[in-house]
Amino acid sequence: MENKIFIIGIGPGSSEYLTKKAIDTVKSSDYTVGSTRAIELFDNINNKIAFNVKDLLDKLKKGVDLAIEGNSVSILSTGDPGFSGVLNTVLRIASEKNFPKEKIEVIPGISSLQLAAARNHIQWDNANIMTFHGRENTEDILEVINNSKTTIALPSKKVKDMAQFLLDNGISESRKVVVCERLSYDDEKIVESTLKDIANSEFTYMCIMIIY
Ligand SMILES: C[S@@+](CC[C@H](N)C(=O)[O-])C[C@H]1O[C@@H](n2cnc3c(N)ncnc32)[C@H](O)[C@@H]1O
Numbered sequence: 001m002e003n004k005i006f007i008i009g010i011g012p013g014s015s016e017y018l019t020k021k022a023i024d025t026v027k028s029s030d031y032t033v034g035s036t037r038a039i040e041l042f043d044n045i046n047n048k049i050a051f052n053v054k055d056l057l058d059k060l061k062k063g064v065d066l067a068i069e070g071n072s073v074s075i076l077s078t079g080d081p082g083f084s085g086v087l088n089t090v091l092r093i094a095s096e097k098n099f100p101k102e103k104i105e106v107i108p109g110i111s112s113l114q115l116a117a118a119r120n121h122i123q124w125d126n127a128n129i130m131t132f133h134g135r136e137n138t139e140d141i142l143e144v145i146n147n148s149k150t151t152i153a154l155p156s157k158k159v160k161d162m163a164q165f166l167l168d169n170g171i172s173e174s175r176k177v178v179v180c181e182r183l184s185y186d187d188e189k190i191v192e193s194t195l196k197d198i199a200n201s202e203f204t205y206m207c208i209m210i211i212y
Pocket of ligand 1: 080111183208
């Protein structure tokens with residue numbers, strides 16, 4: 001295959017939500033860069049370059065360098081690359097290294113946000129969509145939280161901290177909240193409760209919060 005970068009959404013985690021396009025593209029790429037968890041979803045990968053949180057940037061740069069050297073490179077992103085994914089980071093690295101944008105193709109995936117909306121029968125075009133992933137400042141949520149729409153949010157760190165932040169800012173402790181944890185995995189959990197109870201509960205980092 002010609003030198004190209006594919007930024008591929010792999011869905012929320014289970015292989016059931018992988019697209020055929022993602023599978024075929026990875027299979028025919030010279031190299032694939034992704035988290036260990038993402039790489040494990042695919043059976044046929046030519047050259048795997050696994051990253052963790054600490055060396056993510058270095059491995060993405062390596063992926064771009066390999067494409068500059070003439071290889072086709074798939075870069076895996078959980079959910080959809082354009083929603084709190086690696087899209088902007090890869091575009092920035094590629095631009096810094098003068099790799100042409102025309103040779104970068106984005107292959108969308110099913111976002112965890114979409115699956116959370118589907119599980120809860122939410123028409124999400126009418127929801128407040130917020131992501132606080134990797135952000136310290138969560139003030140923005142206060143601007144929309146009382147606008148009568150449902151809010152679907154990727155929390156910044158812990159779900160309980162996000163809930164406590166809302167309580168501290170005067171949101172009613174009886175407000176209905178649904179936490180969708182580890183969507184699509186065998187141990188998926190959907191917990192419906194009040195803001196107060198959620199602020200006193202423990203969840204893993206892999207959660208979507210829905211605030212009604
Ligand atoms: C780096 S962001 C990636 C989001 C991804 N691009 C998407 O479209 O779903 C990681 C955050 O997404 C959410 N997330 C990703 N996969 C999830 C899943 N299977 N279940 C629940 N939340 C998930 C969690 O909030 C997690 O901390």
